[in-house]
Amino acid sequence: MKASHHQKLNKFYSILRWMVHPVVVFVTLQIIWLAITLMWVFWFLESFQEIAKIAEIVGSSYLDNQYALIILIVGCILLGMLLVGTVMLFVTSQKQSHLMSQHKSFLSSVTHELRSPLASLQLTFETMKTRQIDGDTRNKMLEMAMEDIERLTRLVDQILVSSRLDRGLRGFSEEAEHLCLGEFIKTTALRAQWLDPDIEKRLEIICPQELEIHVPIPVMRLIISNLVENAIKYSPKGNPIKILVTLKEGMITIAVKDDGFGLSSADKKRIFRMFHRASITQKKAIPGTGLGLFIVKSLAKTLGGHAWAESPGKDKGSTFYLSFPVT
Amino acid sequence: MEDQQQKILLVEDEKNLAFNLELNLKAEGFEVYTAGDGELALEHYHNQGPFSAIILDVMIPEIDGFEVAKTIRKKDNTTGILMLTARAGDEDRVKGLSIGADDYLTKPFLLEELVLRVKRMAERAKMYRELPNSQTRPTLINAGPFELDKANLTLKSPQGTFELTVLEADVLEEFLSNPEQTLSRKHLLNKVWGLPGNIETRTVDNFILRIRRFLEADPANPKYLCSIRGKGYRLNLEDKPDESTQE
Numbered sequence: 068m069k070a071s072h073h074q075k076l077n078k079f080y081s082i083l084r085w086m087v088h089p090v091v092v093f094v095t096l097q098i099i100w101l102a103i104t105l106m107w108v109f110w111f112l113e114s115f116q117e118i119a120k121i122a123e124i125v126g127s128s129y130l131d132n133q134y135a136l137i138i139l140i141v142g143c144i145l146l147g148m149l150l151v152g153t154v155m156l157f158v159t160s161q162k163q164s165h166l167m168s169q170h171k172s173f174l175s176s177v178t179h180e181l182r183s184p185l186a187s188l189q190l191t192f193e194t195m196k197t198r199q200i201d202g203d204t205r206n207k208m209l210e211m212a213m214e215d216i217e218r219l220t221r222l223v224d225q226i227l228v229s230s231r232l233d234r235g236l237r238g239f240s241e242e243a244e245h246l247c248l249g250e251f252i253k254t255t256a257l258r259a260q261w262l263d264p265d266i267e268k269r270l271e272i273i274c275p276q277e278l279e280i281h282v283p284i285p286v287m288r289l290i291i292s293n294l295v296e297n298a299i300k301y302s303p304k305g306n307p308i309k310i311l312v313t314l315k316e317g318m319i320t321i322a323v324k325d326d327g328f329g330l331s332s333a334d335k336k337r338i339f340r341m342f343h344r345a346s347i348t349q350k351k352a353i354p355g356t357g358l359g360l361f362i363v364k365s366l367a368k369t370l371g372g373h374a375w376a377e378s379p380g381k382d383k384g385s386t387f388y389l390s391f392p393v394t
Numbered sequence: 395m396e397d398q399q400q401k402i403l404l405v406e407d408e409k410n411l412a413f414n415l416e417l418n419l420k421a422e423g424f425e426v427y428t429a430g431d432g433e434l435a436l437e438h439y440h441n442q443g444p445f446s447a448i449i450l451d452v453m454i455p456e457i458d459g460f461e462v463a464k465t466i467r468k469k470d471n472t473t474g475i476l477m478l479t480a481r482a483g484d485e486d487r488v489k490g491l492s493i494g495a496d497d498y499l500t501k502p503f504l505l506e507e508l509v510l511r512v513k514r515m516a517e518r519a520k521m522y523r524e525l526p527n528s529q530t531r532p533t534l535i536n537a538g539p540f541e542l543d544k545a546n547l548t549l550k551s552p553q554g555t556f557e558l559t560v561l562e563a564d565v566l567e568e569f570l571s572n573p574e575q576t577l578s579r580k581h582l583l584n585k586v587w588g589l590p591g592n593i594e595t596r597t598v599d600n601f602i603l604r605i606r607r608f609l610e611a612d613p614a615n616p617k618y619l620c621s622i623r624g625k626g627y628r629l630n631l632e633d634k635p636d637e638s639t640q641e
Contacts, residue, residue, distance in 0.1 A: 074612075077614075175481075175483070179453070179480040179481060180480075182480035182500070182501040183480050183501060184408075184410075185501070185502045186408075186411055186480070186501035186502035186503065187410040187411040187414065188502075189502040189503075189504075190411060190414040190415065190418070190502075190505060191414055193504070193505040194414050194417060194418055194505065198418070198421055200417075204417070207413075211414075214410060215410055304431075354453065
């Protein structure tokens with residue numbers, strides 16, 4: 068008896084939840100709104116003569132026949148504007164809600180990314196405090212702790228940089244320096260050893276010898292490390308990652324190619340947006356914050372270039388490109 | 395036999411964390427097999443088992459931790475599974491526990507707490523593996539319409555006959571041995587999980603949801619295993635005025 072009462076109550080709540088869903092409420096309100104508008108127009112057209120008579124008795128000249136059309140048009144414009152206003156409010160609120168859900172997912176990703184190195188650090192120091200460990204192990208643990216600290220620093224940097232980029236590129240100016248591109252790419256890519264200790268074996272870099280460019284080093288480092296880390300995360304362990312640098316008509320193009328999970332056409336459009344993460348990330352439990360490619364795209368602009376992605380489709384790998392003028 | 399029961403399968407893709415965990419578990423006397431992804435975890439499980447306990451990260455490459463736990467639980471009820479994860483959401487906790495994990499620990503965690511939980515799991519697995527040969531403990535526990543067979547890890551209830559994990563059997567034993575008594579979360583955590591009462595108690599709440607599926611016709615509106623607000627849980631076997639309040 069009690070159970071069936073609860074079942075009925077649950078059914079009632081689920082119907083109620085459906086009824087107060089924003090889209091249902093919005094559509095219902097618009098139907099009511101349109102019905103009222105149409106009723107008002109019909110009522111106005113039918114009753115105008117009587118209203119005019121009353122106006123005549125009262126002595127008002129504003130309800131003469133000549134004003135009927137004007138009143139009708141003004142009324143319709145007013146109601147139309149209200150209709151457009153509510154649609155705009157609805158669209159804005161939907162966008163806001165989408166943004167909020169993206170923020171929520173971002174917070175959850177960042178929390179996850181913070182927790183792992185923190186757990187490792189905590190365990191390292193607890194172990195050092197409570198266990199008798201030999202010198203070699205102690206040194207190894209200290210190296211690991213440094214790696215974890217570096218990882219945390221990188222995450223904080225990513226958040227700070229994306230926040231600065233989100234406010235616009237104006238405040239983002241770094242001093243340009245000379246660098247040998249091939250050597251620089253190799254050194255930067257190998258820093259991703261924290262993500263894959265075998266990265267050196269997987270990596271193939273093809274770059275014109277002695278190619279020197281004049282760019283802000285921190286900007287270049289962020290771009291390359293994000294593209295390489297992405298290739299590692301989104302391709303099976305051990306599969307090759309190819310970096311190809313070409314110089315053509317005063318433009319340098321860096322292509323980072325993997326034969327990993329690829330991109331769907333929907334992901335290809337959104338992958339560079341802030342907080343957006345490819346649909347595969349949930350399924351494959353791939354860590355990340357949804358900031359890396361946003362940073363790449365924004366920083367490419369600071370170099371006067373642009374970034375884009377190509378992929379033949381899901382499970383067919385992808386290539387990320389960065390193109391910028393030689394300076 | 396002794397060696398086999400002290401084996402731990404550690405599934406963790408964060409190499410620094412895995413190194414530290416392995417070092418600590420070895421220092422506690424366990425033999426540790428480490429896997430960095432779900433595929434290797436299942437390979438170790440099939441080739442190196444039986445294990446006393448499995449420490450399982452959720453976000454691992456190839457096959458995620460939930461799937462690994464599900465696969466293991468299809469054929470193994472005695473090995474304890476401790477989910478160790480950076481995902482702190484209640485949904486994940488409920489999901490992990492509902493597919494057969496026995497415990498859930500969120501990163502970062504205290505070493506002492508982890509070791510305590512793993513030791514308790516290993517003890518439980520050892521006890522159950524030896525139970526059919528043991529003469530000292532009763533293996534059949536009856537209370538009301540329920541019959542718990544601890545040797546075969548089964549429960550007969552009005553809802554049918556269910557296969558249980560060792561932790562499920564332990565929790566049910568505690569309730570069936572103390573019907574009509576309110577058992578606090580701290581009591582359950584201490585008696586069944588073997589943990590001090592100052593550790594969080596959400597694991598107990600999530601676990602009770604899992605147990606109710608075996609006892610109740612409508613687990614959302616429990617008739618037998620009821621929540622007593624602010625006190626804990628009670629197994630009601632007699633029809634008497636309802637003092638329980640659902641939480």
